[in-house]
Amino acid sequence: MRECLRCKTKMIENCSIKVEGGGYGIVMATDDKRLFANRIGKPKVAICPNCGEVSIYVENTKNLE
Structure with a gap:
């Protein structure tokens, strides 16, 4: 569970990033x-x-190691 650093609310996880205008x-x-x-x-x-x-x-x- 991720907690918001600003307001301490439980965050919605596993969302993705989408780039508009490009499929990269x-x-x-x-x-x-x-x-x-x-x-x-x-x-x-x-x-x-x-x-x-x-x-x-x-x-x-x-993978960071």
């Missing part, structure tokens, strides 16, 4: 010289239903 999506990666190096995974979003705060996170943190 968003990929998070660590800094490297290779083109598609060290992919971290698809970002997830949690949204606070009370104040509208948005939090972006990844579920599999093992």
